[in-house]
Amino acid sequence: MRTILHIIQKEFIQITRDKMMLPIIFVVPIVQLLFLVYAATLEIKNIDLCIVDNDLSTVSREITQKFEASPFFVVKGKTFSVEQSEKLIETGQVDIVLNIPHNFEKDLIRNKKAGIQILVDAINQTTGSIGSSYCNQIIFNYNKNIITKFSDLKTLFEIQDIKTINIEHQFWYNPDLNYKVFMVPGILVILVTIIGMFLSAMNLVKEKEIGTIEQINVTPIKKHQFIIGKMIPFLIIALFELAFGLTLGKILFNIPIIGNLWLVFLSATVYLFVILGFGLLISTLSNTQQQAMFVAWFFMLVFIMMSGLFTPIESMPVWAQKLNLINPVAFFIKILRMVLLKGSEIKDIKNDLFYLFGYGVVVFSFATIRYKKTN
Amino acid sequence: MNKNKIIKVKNLVKKFGDFVANDNLNFEVEAGEIFGFLGANGAGKTTAIKILTGLSKPTSGEISVAGYDIYKETEKIKRNIGYMSQKFSLYDDLTVFENIRFYAGIYGMKKQEIIDKTESLLDKLDIRNHKNSLIRSLPLGWKQKLAFSIAIFHNPKIVFLDEPTGGVDPVTRRMFWELIYDASNSGITVFVTTHYMDEAEYCDRISIMDKGKIVALDKPQILKEQYNAANIDEVFVKIAR
Numbered sequence: 203m204r205t206i207l208h209i210i211q212k213e214f215i216q217i218t219r220d221k222m223m224l225p226i227i228f229v230v231p232i233v234q235l236l237f238l239v240y241a242a243t244l245e246i247k248n249i250d251l252c253i254v255d256n257d258l259s260t261v262s263r264e265i266t267q268k269f270e271a272s273p274f275f276v277v278k279g280k281t282f283s284v285e286q287s288e289k290l291i292e293t294g295q296v297d298i299v300l301n302i303p304h305n306f307e308k309d310l311i312r313n314k315k316a317g318i319q320i321l322v323d324a325i326n327q328t329t330g331s332i333g334s335s336y337c338n339q340i341i342f343n344y345n346k347n348i349i350t351k352f353s354d355l356k357t358l359f360e361i362q363d364i365k366t367i368n369i370e371h372q373f374w375y376n377p378d379l380n381y382k383v384f385m386v387p388g389i390l391v392i393l394v395t396i397i398g399m400f401l402s403a404m405n406l407v408k409e410k411e412i413g414t415i416e417q418i419n420v421t422p423i424k425k426h427q428f429i430i431g432k433m434i435p436f437l438i439i440a441l442f443e444l445a446f447g448l449t450l451g452k453i454l455f456n457i458p459i460i461g462n463l464w465l466v467f468l469s470a471t472v473y474l475f476v477i478l479g480f481g482l483l484i485s486t487l488s489n490t491q492q493q494a495m496f497v498a499w500f501f502m503l504v505f506i507m508m509s510g511l512f513t514p515i516e517s518m519p520v521w522a523q524k525l526n527l528i529n530p531v532a533f534f535i536k537i538l539r540m541v542l543l544k545g546s547e548i549k550d551i552k553n554d555l556f557y558l559f560g561y562g563v564v565v566f567s568f569a570t571i572r573y574k575k576t577n
Numbered sequence: 578m579n580k581n582k583i584i585k586v587k588n589l590v591k592k593f594g595d596f597v598a599n600d601n602l603n604f605e606v607e608a609g610e611i612f613g614f615l616g617a618n619g620a621g622k623t624t625a626i627k628i629l630t631g632l633s634k635p636t637s638g639e640i641s642v643a644g645y646d647i648y649k650e651t652e653k654i655k656r657n658i659g660y661m662s663q664k665f666s667l668y669d670d671l672t673v674f675e676n677i678r679f680y681a682g683i684y685g686m687k688k689q690e691i692i693d694k695t696e697s698l699l700d701k702l703d704i705r706n707h708k709n710s711l712i713r714s715l716p717l718g719w720k721q722k723l724a725f726s727i728a729i730f731h732n733p734k735i736v737f738l739d740e741p742t743g744g745v746d747p748v749t750r751r752m753f754w755e756l757i758y759d760a761s762n763s764g765i766t767v768f769v770t771t772h773y774m775d776e777a778e779y780c781d782r783i784s785i786m787d788k789g790k791i792v793a794l795d796k797p798q799i800l801k802e803q804y805n806a807a808n809i810d811e812v813f814v815k816i817a818r
Contacts, residue, residue, distance in 0.1 A: 204682065205682065205683050205685070208678070209679075209683070212668070212675070212679045215675060216668065216670055219670050220670070412664075412665075412668075412669070413664030413666055414667070414668060416664065416666065417680075418683075419631075419632055420630045420631065420632060420655060420659075420660040421655060421683050422683075422684070423683050575631075576631055576633065576634055
């Protein structure tokens with residue numbers, strides 16, 4: 203036990219003496235929370251629009267106004283030439299072109315039907331599909347207005363009695379559909395993962411590079427003492443990082459913390475068991491810090507992209523969803539969202555926790571086997 | 578078991594693939610002596626020392642260190658030896674005292690014992706003012722002396738030194754050897770590899786390695802007479818031819 207304390211003491215001195223470490227611990231969470239939470243939003247705003255109005259009627263002008271008033275669109279250009287508007291799309295100056303043809307109003311009144319053409323730059327699929335559905339919405343809303351507007355003149359237009367079904371949405375746990383509330387727990391997970399993974403992956407390799415590992419290996423120190431002694435400081439730092447991030451999230455975004463905080467930290471500890479094990483495994487496999495860095499990055503990138511933070515897991519192909527069974531990041535994001543936002547209790551997440559714990563045992567066993575005092 | 582033979586090596590072979598680094602080594606080291614392990618770069622000195630310290634496994638051979646079998650009692654051996662590697666082995670970003678405390682601590686020394694022994698060591702090395710200096714701020718010669726002192730801080734039976742004086746000036750080397758004599762006088766067996774032939778003269782007995790084999794093993798004086806040479810350097814050149 204005393205041996206472990208000696209290692210913990212040494213690691214803490216080394217970490218705190220590293221001049222880069224303090225900025226990393228405190229600046230990284232602030233930057234990540236501030237930038238990522240705002241930037242990594244799935245809401246699409248500021249879609250650049252060009253309106254080609256060849257009708258110049260009351261209806262066409264009102265539609266134009268609707269688009270100008272929408273927070274989702276920025277009307278970048280108005281022209282009478284379809285060719286010119288297509289140029290704008292080609293050169294990437296606008297995302298969507300709204301083409302209102304000549305005689306649009308007339309057609310609408312006479313035939314009760316009129317077409318508007320929407321040209322979408324679908325290179326960015328998300329902007330494309332979401333943008334065009336926003337367009338439809340605005341036009342559809344306006345279309346209903348037309349009907350009510352003209353419905354006084356029943357003699358002229360035979361309007362069917364349209365029965366509309368009103369769908370009322372109720373959003374649970376995040377009633378305002380505040381995207382930040384959804385993002386913050388995910389960003390916290392990334393934060394904890396980066397700190398945990400890199401500290402542990404780089405540390406043992408560093409001792410290999412300097413040569414001090416040999417000196418350690420000729421001492422009677424036990425493998426498990428050495429590994430535990432090294433991992434505990436990283437665990438403490440990563441948990442501190444989580445606490446710091448949570449505080450920032452509360453202050454900056456007022457994210458709800460509905461569940462039990464002890465449960466949050468318990469799950470974080472179980473999760474870090476896996477991540478630190480991964481880092482350790484990487485460092486037993488690599489000989490230089492550079493190698494360790496690349497391998498750690500590879501795993502982090504795959505884990506984070508697959509985790510459901512930026513794209514919903516539900517919309518991934520089935521094989522990708524299955525792949526997430528070995529993605530600890532996905533598990534912890536899910537757990538953290540459940541506990542923080544829904545107030546889930548231990549009985550709701552215990553299966554996931556057991557799974558992560560078992561995962562950690564496997565990874566740590568591999569790492570301990572790989573770390574040899576004798577070659 | 579003969580008590581006086583603190584290291585016994587019989588038919589030690591170490592292969593790396595087809596390359597034979599140690600080709601059937603046989604030697605014994607007596608308790609309390611300074612045993613020099615000489616040879617050109619790549620002769621297999623470091624390989625042998627790594628096997629004796631338990632860092633590396635031999636391909637075959639019977640070896641005992643401090644009375645313990647190298648295959649079965651590695652951890653017991655580790656309790657009884659000290660080691661200073663070719664690569665510098667102190668933590669650069671820790672102070673002198675923090676390094677001592679860490680290494681002594683993992684050998685299980687008591688806190689008070691560590692503090693007391695550190696005080697006398699600081700005086701002995703004349704670095705009292707540098708107790709709280711970072712290792713990286715010290716000159717190389719000081720670091721080497723400190724690394725040696727830390728390797729014997731827990732009072733091992735044997736200390737293994739792998740080219741301890743590499744890159745150090747002659748004066749510091751002389752001072753370093755005084756430390757080795759001190760350790761030897763206090764009863765620690767010293768096993769030292771070097772390729773400085775003048776250092777060989779300081780040893781009680783030397784073995785000379787060439788291409789993985791031991792080609793000569795005796796007291797320096799006897800080897801000089803045997804090869805009719807003025808110094809070990811000449812002996813070495815004659816053998817290596």
